[in-house]
Amino acid sequence: MNFVKPELDLFPFKDHVKTNIVLIGNGGYGNRYCNSVLVDARESNSARKYKMAYYDWSPQDGREEAGLHVLWRARSIFLQRTA
Amino acid sequence: MTKHSRQFHRHTSALAGIRTGLRIRFLGHRSTLTAALLWLLTTTLCSPGFVAEAADATKLKLTDPKPHQVVQRTGTDPAMGHADVRIRGEFPNGAERAEWESRIVTLKGATGHGADWAKLDTTVKDSTFEAIVRVVAGGWYRLEVRCRVGDDVVAIGQVEPIGVGEVFVVAGQSYATNCNDERFKVTAPHERVVAFDSAKETWAVANDPQPTPDGSEGGSIWPPLGDALVKELRVPIGFANVAVGGTSSMQWMPEEKLHPRLVQTGKTLGRFRAVLWQQGESDVIAKTTATKYFENLKTIRETAAKAWGFEPPWLLAKSTLHPTVYNNPEGEGRIRSAIDELVKLPGFRPGPDTDTLTGENRGDAKSRRHFSGIGQRRAAEMWFAVLKRELTAVKTTAVRTLMFLEDHDVLYRSGTERVLHPAKRPTDKAVISQTRPWKVAIGWTSIHRDVASEKYQLWYQAYADKRAGDKRLECVVCCAESDD
Numbered sequence: 001m002n003f004v005k006p007e008l009d010l011f012p013f014k015d016h017v018k019t020n021i022v023l024i025g026n027g028g029y030g031n032r033y034c035n036s037v038l039v040d041a042r043e044s045n046s047a048r049k050y051k052m053a054y055y056d057w058s059p060q061d062g063r064e065e066a067g068l069h070v071l072w073r074a075r076s077i078f079l080q081r082t083a
Numbered sequence: 084m085t086k087h088s089r090q091f092h093r094h095t096s097a098l099a100g101i102r103t104g105l106r107i108r109f110l111g112h113r114s115t116l117t118a119a120l121l122w123l124l125t126t127t128l129c130s131p132g133f134v135a136e137a138a139d140a141t142k143l144k145l146t147d148p149k150p151h152q153v154v155q156r157t158g159t160d161p162a163m164g165h166a167d168v169r170i171r172g173e174f175p176n177g178a179e180r181a182e183w184e185s186r187i188v189t190l191k192g193a194t195g196h197g198a199d200w201a202k203l204d205t206t207v208k209d210s211t212f213e214a215i216v217r218v219v220a221g222g223w224y225r226l227e228v229r230c231r232v233g234d235d236v237v238a239i240g241q242v243e244p245i246g247v248g249e250v251f252v253v254a255g256q257s258y259a260t261n262c263n264d265e266r267f268k269v270t271a272p273h274e275r276v277v278a279f280d281s282a283k284e285t286w287a288v289a290n291d292p293q294p295t296p297d298g299s300e301g302g303s304i305w306p307p308l309g310d311a312l313v314k315e316l317r318v319p320i321g322f323a324n325v326a327v328g329g330t331s332s333m334q335w336m337p338e339e340k341l342h343p344r345l346v347q348t349g350k351t352l353g354r355f356r357a358v359l360w361q362q363g364e365s366d367v368i369a370k371t372t373a374t375k376y377f378e379n380l381k382t383i384r385e386t387a388a389k390a391w392g393f394e395p396p397w398l399l400a401k402s403t404l405h406p407t408v409y410n411n412p413e414g415e416g417r418i419r420s421a422i423d424e425l426v427k428l429p430g431f432r433p434g435p436d437t438d439t440l441t442g443e444n445r446g447d448a449k450s451r452r453h454f455s456g457i458g459q460r461r462a463a464e465m466w467f468a469v470l471k472r473e474l475t476a477v478k479t480t481a482v483r484t485l486m487f488l489e490d491h492d493v494l495y496r497s498g499t500e501r502v503l504h505p506a507k508r509p510t511d512k513a514v515i516s517q518t519r520p521w522k523v524a525i526g527w528t529s530i531h532r533d534v535a536s537e538k539y540q541l542w543y544q545a546y547a548d549k550r551a552g553d554k555r556l557e558c559v560v561c562c563a564e565s566d567d
Contacts, residue, residue, distance in 0.1 A: 001565050001567055003541060003565040004565065013520065019561070020561045021561050022542070025559070028554070031557070033526070034527045035560050
């Protein structure tokens with residue numbers, strides 16, 4: 001078993017231009033806990049086949065609220081944040 | 084020219100007659116309608132893809148399967164599974180060059196489905212032939228076998244009804260035979276509950292009395308059980324009852340005369356689901372010790388299984404109560420405790436506790452002195468519950484692999500042993516280590532094997548805290564992939 005961390009251009013970290021980071025915070029309070037990925041074979045929208053659920057905080061009505069958040073993506077690695 | 088070859092010659096002559104229209108004159112029909120119908124028949128038979136059966140095709144004698152025979156199916160789900168049915172028969176002269184075919188025709192109200200004519204690989208020895216045909220669970224069916232040379236059918240035979248379903252061997256003593264009060268008839272649609280007569284080696288609808296070797300003539304518990312099983316499983320049900328009234332476990336031992344019949348019946352059936360053992364009263368009377376009863380049953384089962392070449396489970400009813408003959412709680416307890424120990428062994432499983440059927444469930448001294456009609460029905464219900472559980476258990480063990488086993492997944496576990504297989508590390512090293520500055524700590528992970536790339540894809544939380552210098556990067560999700 002040999003996990004390879006891809007060198008992606010998504011989110012630089014200090015002087016590291018390429019990282020394997022696929023999800024960062026929104027700059028407010030919170031941490032991206034408990035991520036869980038579901039590959040939904042029955043999803044009719046191909047852009048939403050991969051879904052990631054995770055716990056985070058996000059701004060709502062001028063303040064930050066905690067809750068379960070979801071991302072989705074057609075292909076596996078690069079998950080997009082929902083609106 | 085031998086008699087059979089002359090007969091074979093006549094087949095081809097008859098076929099030629101059909102093709103040239105001479106058949107009309109041969110049969111002596113003169114009406115226009117009849118002539119038109121025969122013309123239509125002739126035209127149809129001569130169309131490409133049709134095989135003509137000669138009017139005097141030799142009758143193919145099939146000796147197996149037998150009418151009303153049920154063959155044990157694979158699988159346990161209602162109306163599911165199949166059986167490889169052995170066909171035997173007498174080989175007709177004139178068919179040396181023949182191709183063999185069989186088909187399965189569903190009869191009225193049948194479950195399962197038939198099969199069209201298909202080639203039959205036949206082994207011929209002397210004047211007999213043998214073949215195997217796969218039949219889906221269900222019935223009743225008609226099995227047809229034919230031999231043909233080219234498009235000409237030279238011999239054809241059939242047997243009906245036959246079924247593929249559940250088959251049980253019944254053994255024990257009087258409560259398993261026809262010593263009970265009420266004679267039951269099979270009520271399942273199309274009489275799809277049958278009994279095997281071990282003396283005649285025939286099958287018939289399982290109306291009471293059952294064809295037991297002891298010649299008892301009252302009622303039994305098996306027709307209502309069969310009815311319930313047909314309804315639940317949607318396949319025909321067969322019982323092969325070799326129980327004999329008044330017999331103790333000693334009399335079923337390998338050196339005694341009941342054992343060979345038990346063994347031979349199992350061999351004749353080929354495969355069956357289970358042995359239903361309803362016995363114990365005579366061992367109470369004989370004062371058999373628990374240890375002796377335990378050893379007897381163990382020997383009987385092991386010897387039979389060796390002879391059969393497979394190990395069907397033995398379902399042991401607790402059948403020690405016989406109120407019109409004795410009241411012996413201590414003796415009954417000995418046999419019951421022996422059964423409790425037996426069902427912890429592989430190959431034995433608990434059957435119904437029919438000793439709980441007391442009062443109105445038992446006939447009085449003026450009756451046949453066993454189960455009353457109510458008791459028979461309730462005993463059948465208890466056996467049904469056990470068999471339903473048994474088939475569910477088979478399904479559980481047959482199709483499911485439980486990687487992380489909890490006790491609630493185990494329906495029952497008599498005779499089983501818990502074996503723990505500890506998880507193994509493929510390597511002592513971490514498969515993801517904290518090698519980058521944004522990974523001071525690694526947390527929550529999620530892993531998936533991608534169907535397209537066949538790679539394991541991993542998402543994990545990486546924590547850098549204030550070292551990140553950017554609040555958005557203090558806690559991030561990263562990814563990695565592995566080929567294996």
